[in-house]
Amino acid sequence: ERSDVHYFGAGPAPLPSAVLERASQALLNYKGQGVGICEISHRSADANEILADAKAALTSLLDIPEDYEILFLQGGGSGEFSAVVYNLVGVWVEKRRAQAEKDLSASTDAKGEALEQKIFERVQREVKEELRLDYLVTGSWSLKASQEASRLIGAEYVNVAVDSRKANNGKFGVIPSESDWKPTPGNKAAFTYFCDNETVDGVEFPQFPKSLEGADAPWVVADMSSNFISRKVDVSKYSVIFGGAQKNVGNAGITIVIVKKSLLPPASPQAAPELLRRLNLPIGPIVFDWPTIAKNNSLYNTLPIFDVWIAGQVMSDLVSTYGAKKIAGQGEISAEKANIIYGTLEQYPNVYKVVPDKTVRSRMNICFRVNGGDEEKEKTFLAGAQKIGLLGLKGHRSVGGIRASNYNAVSLDGAKKLVTYLETYATGA
Numbered sequence: 001e002r003s004d005v006h007y008f009g010a011g012p013a014p015l016p017s018a019v020l021e022r023a024s025q026a027l028l029n030y031k032g033q034g035v036g037i038c039e040i041s042h043r044s045a046d047a048n049e050i051l052a053d054a055k056a057a058l059t060s061l062l063d064i065p066e067d068y069e070i071l072f073l074q075g076g077g078s079g080e081f082s083a084v085v086y087n088l089v090g091v092w093v094e095k096r097r098a099q100a101e102k103d104l105s106a107s108t109d110a111k112g113e114a115l116e117q118k119i120f121e122r123v124q125r126e127v128k129e130e131l132r133l134d135y136l137v138t139g140s141w142s143l144k145a146s147q148e149a150s151r152l153i154g155a156e157y158v159n160v161a162v163d164s165r166k167a168n169n170g171k172f173g174v175i176p177s178e179s180d181w182k183p184t185p186g187n188k189a190a191f192t193y194f195c196d197n198e199t200v201d202g203v204e205f206p207q208f209p210k211s212l213e214g215a216d217a218p219w220v221v222a223d224m225s226s227n228f229i230s231r232k233v234d235v236s237k238y239s240v241i242f243g244g245a246q247k248n249v250g251n252a253g254i255t256i257v258i259v260k261k262s263l264l265p266p267a268s269p270q271a272a273p274e275l276l277r278r279l280n281l282p283i284g285p286i287v288f289d290w291p292t293i294a295k296n297n298s299l300y301n302t303l304p305i306f307d308v309w310i311a312g313q314v315m316s317d318l319v320s321t322y323g324a325k326k327i328a329g330q331g332e333i334s335a336e337k338a339n340i341i342y343g344t345l346e347q348y349p350n351v352y353k354v355v356p357d358k359t360v361r362s363r364m365n366i367c368f369r370v371n372g373g374d375e376e377k378e379k380t381f382l383a384g385a386q387k388i389g390l391l392g393l394k395g396h397r398s399v400g401g402i403r404a405s406n407y408n409a410v411s412l413d414g415a416k417k418l419v420t421y422l423e424t425y426a427t428g429a
């Protein structure tokens with residue numbers, strides 16, 4: 001029975017039972033129409049209402065300022081690894097082209113094709129010499145994102161400003177201090193990318209990096225797939241926040257992007273495909289093109305409205321639960337659950353070892369080893385947990401060990417049951 005278990009899967013992850021109960025009704029008969037929610041048109045008034053409600057709930061939870069747009073896309077977090085590059089490089093190039101046009105029209109007599117050629121040559125030179133994308137590699141997902149950037153545009157444009165493995169014997173688990181980062185000189189990268197919570201490695205940024213604050217900093221892009229809506233976030237510090245829905249928000253199928261309107265038309269047009277083609281820069285699929293998605297209210301093509309509905313229900317319930325506290329209310333619970341679990345692990349240092357450094361350990365994905373990482377013993381640990389209904393605790397296949405994912409839908413009661421099991425196992429009681 002569902003009520004007999006607590007599920008700590010890393011994603012897909014547990015969803016609130018109350019939402020799933022409403023969902024089962026909605027699947028059969030949405031709003032008493034005799035038609036299910038997966039059967040209605042994505043262009044219907046109902047679908048538009050579902051979208052508007054989900055956006056309103058998210059806006060309220062995170063206090064998203066007016067000058068941000070919320071987009072719903074497909075392609076998962078991984079799709080956004082690519083979309084970030086396509087979109088932001090496109091904006092960067094267009095800004096440089098417009099500036100070159102302004103400068104050269106004023107400073108030369110060149111007209112028509114001759115002027116166009118001069119503009120092109122200057123942009124081409126600036127791309128080669130100045131276009132750089134900074135990545136903070138603090139775990140396997142930021143590593144994947146940086147690799148995708150290299151694959152799309154070429155490694156010569158990608159600056160890995162930090163690779164935390166170098167500071168930790170080849171393994172993820174720390175975030176070196178900002179003074180040790182090597183951003184593009186002058187902090188002049190087009191954007192700085194980081195993963196706020198590394199799902200596999202259990203590493204989370206404790207706060208927004210100081211060196212990325214301020215008007216002169218590069219555009220800041222954060223992957224919040226695995227800690228989305230789990231704590232207070234000052235959205236105004238970011239240019240782009242994205243996250244797949246399948247951990248804290250809903251089921252797999254949609255990715256949420258919060259993007260500053262100044263990076264979208266009309267404020268910031270993207271470079272024309274012809275120009276990008278001449279510059280040997282990538283041109284993204286239209287379904288990843290944020291301006292196109294924004295212009296069409298996320299309905300450029302068929303959006304899985306059911307997935308948006310689930311996310312909307314989860315978020316609306318958080319709005320009602322936490323009232324004026326908004327997402328900070330969830331933040332308190334998330335911290336409390338994480339604290340009791342880490343606290344218990346630390347009480348038995350001979351049995352448990354938390355993988356990441358204490359200063360950066362994740363509230364969402366609690367990664368630890370049992371009995372010195374003895375695989376047989378970890379299997380026994382997992383089997384014992386499973387027997388009492390504590391599921392989904394196996395670590396990621398790439399790193400092994402145990403991972404307790406502590407997303408929003410894991411109740412305080414579930415965290416307490418895990419604590420009791422940790423004590424029982426450690427004491428052999």
Ligand code: PMP
Nearest residue numbers: 076077078079141199225226244
């Ligand atoms: N980023 C993070 C932090 C993730 O945890 C994941 C998936 N677990 C991804 C990106 C990739 O997401 P998807 O599987 O939706 O492409």
